[in-house]
Amino acid sequence: MSDPYLSAILDEAERVAEQHDQIARSTDHPTHEYLRYAVLRLLEGEADETTANIPEIDGVTVGYGEDEAMFDSWGDDVEWWETVPTREECTRFRIFYPDEYKIVPRVIVDVMAVLGAWRVWAGNAAACGSYDHRERREVHYLWPEGHPVEERLHERLAGPAAAVAPDGGRTGDIRDRMVVTEDSSQLADLEPRTRRAVDEAMAVSLLEKGGRYEVQSASGSWYEVDVISESCTCPDWQQRAPEGGCKHIRRVDHEIKQGRVPRPDGRLPTGLNQT
Template sequence: MTERHLRAVLAEAERVAEQYDQIAQTTNSPTHEYLRYAVLRLLEGDANAIPEEVPQVDGVTVGYGRDQAMYDSWGSDVEWWDTVPPQDDCTRFRVFYPEDQTPVPRGILTVMAALRAWRVWEGNAATCGSYDHRERREVHFLWPEGNLAEALLENRIQEIGSAVAPDGGQAGDVRDRMLVSDGSTSADDLEPRTKRAVEEAMTVSLLAKGGRYEVEAASGNRYEVDIIGQSCTCSDWQQRAPDGGCKHMRRVDHEIKQGQVPRPDGQLPPQV
């Protein structure tokens, strides 16, 4: 790895922070989220400008989630944790690429090395959670929160926090911002159960492409919502399956519509 590779990742993360800061609204580590999306955009060829120093990989796709959350969902079904047990406060990147490209394409290794992530698993993608990646391979990397790249990015975007938000908080603290789409609905106009779900203290993040989200309640409990398959791991949904969904499903649906979290296909919300 050279410093120019890291600069390429930081530059794309800075663009994400400036143009799509709503993706980190519900996270405790905004810079970590910006960098995760920088990796996704660079490897999938969606970056505003692809730097020459980042070799491109045809047919690559990227998924990611908290390592512990993935383990809680698939720990008994896959072999990923046989060598390295689930890690707290770590992102697991799952990078898929064509089966005929061996060894792991250099572009993937270059970008992940720039983040100082470490490789922990490699194999056929026909495993749990990879139904749409049959006949492909995947390689996994672990990357901790609070890393050097986050500190470097924070220095680059510190000017974003200079303006004072209407609620008295800092505009740069994305948790204090409510960025909504043109067609958004006021909380006062929502159905009562949805209104309560929106007003309750919860955080929502995309767990995996395909519509799987993680909801963390104020109690610290975490639930997995499949917004496409219409399911939730909470006891309310498991026992009653209430009409319109449990409060976690309602909250995820609302935040997707408001553009506060990535869409089920993993794409960023429209720029506001």
């Protein structure tokens, strides 16, 4: 049940991001927007293609919106919030289906389950003032912003550069370049930031498994480097975000390749001095 439907949702969300990116231009949570629009297209039979054989049901209509906004519009006029109070930062899906189904169709249950949404209300559509749907029933699901499925989509949209490399680091970043040593004759040919990253006195330690490192610079300042998101808290990165990373990001890359610090996955590299 779960895996094929999840793949179908993610595949459709990718197409939404590529072909209908305008739907997320006014939101701070684009992956959330892409995913909920993908669910609409899948359940309404509008998806271009899917990797799963998702049954189509004629007469299904999907609506959604912020739960708090719906409460502000409907308030006490409906019974939706009597069982489950309104939730902050949650999408409420309203899914309409033909009245001939006495229980919620299985395909709706399965799709919403793999999305990570939970059912909070079901009943006759007309009873909730949905007069355009008076011959149908509806079921409501809540789905929180920041759900792990969003991260799955983010990884897909980020492309190969976001993949974890076999050495526990990342593919497509500075560690795919030539590894240098402090006495290498090639140091002089390196770009200035990389040369400073290798030359300057810095202390690097793994702050948290998952790619977060702490760097103490020669000036005594402390900065946090995240090699997965390729970010640093130093002013150079925050203000300029130089291509290839600031010297602290490059130094962490260098230390990982030299085997002096644990890899981003927390494992000790072969040959690391553990004394």
